[in-house]
Amino acid sequence: MTPLFLTFEGPEGAGKSTQLRHLAARLAAAGLPHTVTREPGGTPLGTRVRGVLLDPALGIDPLPEFLLYSASRAQLVREVLRPALARGEVVLCDRYADSSLAYQGAGRGLDPGFLQAVTAAATGGLTPDLTVLLDLDPALGLRRAAWRGQPDRLEQADLAFHERVRRGFLALAAAEPGRFLVLDAARDEAELAEAIWRAVGERLNLPQEQASG
Ligand code: TYD
Numbered sequence: 073m074t075p076l077f078l079t080f081e082g083p084e085g086a087g088k089s090t091q092l093r094h095l096a097a098r099l100a101a102a103g104l105p106h107t108v109t110r111e112p113g114g115t116p117l118g119t120r121v122r123g124v125l126l127d128p129a130l131g132i133d134p135l136p137e138f139l140l141y142s143a144s145r146a147q148l149v150r151e152v153l154r155p156a157l158a159r160g161e162v163v164l165c166d167r168y169a170d171s172s173l174a175y176q177g178a179g180r181g182l183d184p185g186f187l188q189a190v191t192a193a194a195t196g197g198l199t200p201d202l203t204v205l206l207d208l209d210p211a212l213g214l215r216r217a218a219w220r221g222q223p224d225r226l227e228q229a230d231l232a233f234h235e236r237v238r239r240g241f242l243a244l245a246a247a248e249p250g251r252f253l254v255l256d257a258a259r260d261e262a263e264l265a266e267a268i269w270r271a272v273g274e275r276l277n278l279p280q281e282q283a284s285g
Contacts, residue, residue, distance in 0.1 A: 073105065073160035076275055077153065077198070079168040082206035083238050084227055085216030086257040087264070091206065092164055094265035095272065099162055102278070107156040110166035111144060115151045118144040126224040134180035138187065141172050146194040153198060162276070169195060170203060170244050175226070178240025179233050202275055204268055205245050206257035210234035213257075 078095075080088040092108060099106045112122040121144040124130065125137065132140070145168070156163045169191045177184045210231060217227050245252035253271045255264055 074276055075157040075160050076162045076202070076272070077157060077165070077200045078163065078272065079165045079170065079200040079203045080206065081167060081170045081174070081203055081241060082257060083208055083210050083213045083234055083241070085213035085220075086206035086208040087216075087261065088166055088204075088206055090261065091204070091264055091268055092166055094261075095268055096164060098265075098269050099164075099272075104162055104276070105159070106162040106164060107152065108164045108166075109148065109152050111148060111168055111171065112141055113144065114148045114165075115144075117147045126226065128223070128225045128228055130225065132225070134176055134182050137180070138172060138176040138182055138190070141176065142190055142194040145169065145172075145191070149195050149198050154196075162272075165200075168200060168203075170205075170241065173244055174237045174240035178243070179229070179237040200251065202271060203245075203252050204271070205241055205252050205254045206264070207238065207242065207254055208257035210238050 080092055082088055096106060096108050111118070112125055113119050121140050125132070125140055125144075148165075153163055153165070172191060173184060173187055176182045177187050214223075214227065214231070214234060217223065242254070245254045253268070255267055257264070
């Protein structure tokens with residue numbers, strides 16, 4: 073079995089969780105062992121940190137915000153990601169370090185070199201094999217996210233912030249075209265699921281008919 077580390081990234085309301093579910097269902101149907109997790113969260117520590125990070129009642133400065141995301145990430149790498157990859161599984165993670173570069177770097181203005189140094193320490197250098205970036209106009213994404221209920225602390229940030237985040241993600245993808253699969257999140261849900269499955273099938277060297285089924 074080939075371990076494979078896949079991350080899903082994108083602005084608010086881009087449909088990452090939906091596509092993650094589609095992919096997990098296809099992996100299950102193909103009999104491929106996999107682990108699904110998310111950031112911030114994924115561990116008991118991460119879940120508590122997530123509550124703090126998303127609480128609209130809390131003021132959190134950019135630096136402590138980044139360090140909290142990093143703390144959750146460091147625990148997730150050690151408790152969930154590395155063990156699952158060591159078992160030869162496909163690991164699907166809803167957001168990972170690229171979110172910190174986009175939100176805390178491009179969005180909040182923290183220095184990217186500093187973010188990368190702390191991230192390397194937090195993750196021990198674990199980087200995704202493939203990152204699916206679901207790109208979407210933030211005005212549309214925030215409207216979609218608002219249908220889900222009360223906006224969390226990040227969703228409450230202004231549109232200009234979310235536009236910087238989107239541009240940050242696109243710049244990361246342009247810098248590493250081999251790792252990123254950039255898809256227009258406004259496309260049809262089933263079509264997107266198909267494109268993602270094809271890319272994952274290639275990375276897993278699945279036979280063509282299985283990859284397109
Ligand atoms: P979540 O409810 O998972 O949002 P979404 O459904 O859009 O993924 O909340 C996670 C929020 O945290 C989201 O607004 C993005 C933000 N975030 C960062 O700012 N930095 C990070 O490093 C990560 C992982 C997430």
